[in-house]
Every structure is written in structure tokens, then in C-alpha cells.
Amino acid sequence: GNSVTQMEGPVTLSEEAFLTINCTYTATGYPSLFWYVQYPGEGLQLLLKATKADDKGSNKGFEATYRKETTSFHLEKGSVQVSDSAVYFCACPNAGNMLTFGGGTRLMVKP
Amino acid sequence: NAGVMQNPRHLVRRRGQEARLRCSPMKGHSHVYWYRQLPEEGLKFMVYLQKENIIDESGMPKERFSAEFPKEGPSILRIQQVVRGDSAAYFCASSPPSGFETQYFGPGTRLLVL
Numbered sequence: 001g002n003s004v005t006q007m008e009g010p011v012t013l014s015e016e017a018f019l020t021i022n023c024t025y026t027a028t029g030y031p032s033l034f035w036y037v038q039y040p041g042e043g044l045q046l047l048l049k050a051t052k053a054d055d056k057g058s059n060k061g062f063e064a065t066y067r068k069e070t071t072s073f074h075l076e077k078g079s080v081q082v083s084d085s086a087v088y089f090c091a092c093p094n095a096g097n098m099l100t101f102g103g104g105t106r107l108m109v110k111p
Numbered sequence: 112n113a114g115v116m117q118n119p120r121h122l123v124r125r126r127g128q129e130a131r132l133r134c135s136p137m138k139g140h141s142h143v144y145w146y147r148q149l150p151e152e153g154l155k156f157m158v159y160l161q162k163e164n165i166i167d168e169s170g171m172p173k174e175r176f177s178a179e180f181p182k183e184g185p186s187i188l189r190i191q192q193v194v195r196g197d198s199a200a201y202f203c204a205s206s207p208p209s210g211f212e213t214q215y216f217g218p219g220t221r222l223l224v225l
Contacts, residue, residue, distance in 0.1 A: 031212075099144075104152070
């Protein structure tokens with residue numbers, strides 16, 4: 001089945017630093033790809049998605065480009081804020097309509 | 112439009128008791144999914160339901176766990192005779208009939224088994 005692998009954390013950055021969280025996928029065809037964010041003690045929120053190859057998803061200053069050449073969907077943000085501290089999950093759909101998640105990457109942003 | 116609602120948010124049970132977790136999907140959504148998140152891990156799919164039907168329960172343990180989504184009322188995830196290893200966060204998600212790939216998550220129920 002389809003799967004995603006994301007870089008392990010934690011990632012610790014200073015405020016206004018550039019963020020990259022790597023995610024690669026293994027899939028049959030070109031399924032949609034997602035980034036979810038989980039703030040402490042809360043559920044997952046859909047951050048952005050891309051529905052086909054070469055698409056770019058963006059939201060709240062975050063971006064990710066669906067690259068079929070490198071089978072990647074890396075999450076980027078040009079200038080992180082303390083409020084971005086959270087756990088980020090890469091995900092893709094799988095057979096049976098389930099989502100398959102990466103292990104999560106914890107981001108800590110220091111003032 | 113209210114989001115996915117789950118209750119209770121926190122649940123404490125002693126070993127051997129039953130846990131009932133409830134999920135109300137977003138308005139207009141007829142597909143419900145349950146996921147489990149163990150401490151410091153990602154989410155793992157458990158079960159996918161539509162109204163009155165279990166579509167895929169391949170991720171759910173065969174014993175002690177059951178799920179339903181009745182015609183009226185919320186979806187229920189039931190864990191009988193809980194053990195300490197059941198301690199986790201349980202998340203419900205829903206999607207509309209036309210867009211099953213984009214799932215919207217509730218705040219979760221954090222189950223602690225003493």
C-alpha cells in the first residue's frame with residue numbers, strides 16, 4: 001500500500017528561521033498528499049494538501065510542492081514563529097479510504 | 112458549521128472496565144474514521160464506517176474493540192475490559208461522501224487506564 005516517511009524530530013529553530021520538514025512517499029499512482037498539524041493537547045488540523053503531481057499546497061505561510069521526480073512533499077516556511085511549535089504529520093490516502101501517517105516531526109521554535 | 116465533536120475529552124478507566132468513546136461528524140459528512148495515537152507515535156487507522164455499516168475494520172484489534180455508526184446519533188468506539196496498553200489518544204475524523212480523501216479530525220479522547 002501507499003506510505004509516507006518523514007524526518008524524525010525534534011527540530012529546534014529560532015524565531016524567523018527557515019523551516020524544512022522532509023516527507024517522501026511510496027505510492028501506486030499519484031494520490032493526494034497532506035500535511036496535518038497537531039498543537040499540544042489538540043487534534044489534527046489539516047494544514048495543506050496537494051491533489052496531483054506538481055501541485056503546490058499553501059496555508060498560513062507554509063508551502064509544500066508535490067514532486068513526482070523525487071517522490072517528495074517537503075513542508076517549508078520562510079520565517080517560523082513561536083506559535084508554530086507543534087507536531088507536523090505528512091499523510092497520504094490508502095486503500096479503503098484510510099489515511100496513512102508519517103511518524104510526526106516535533107517542531108520547537110524558540111524566541 | 113461545527114467541526115467534528117468527540118466526547119469525553121478525557122476518560123479514566125480501571126483495568127477490566129469498559130470505555131465508550133463518542134464521535135459526531137461534521138454536518139453533511141456520512142463517513143467516519145477512528146484512529147489511535149499511542150504516546151509519541153503517529154496515528155494508526157482503526158476502522159472506517161458509514162451510516163449503519165462497517166466498511167473497513169482492518170486496523171482494529173479483533174478482541175475487545177467494536178465500533179458502530181447508527182442511523183441516528185454519534186459513532187461509538189467501544190473497548191471492553193480495558194488494559195493498560197489501551198491508554199492512548201483516540202481520534203475520530205469525518206469526510207463528505209464526495210471527498211473521502213480529505214478528512215477532518217476531532218479533538219480526540221485521551222484514555223488513561225489505571
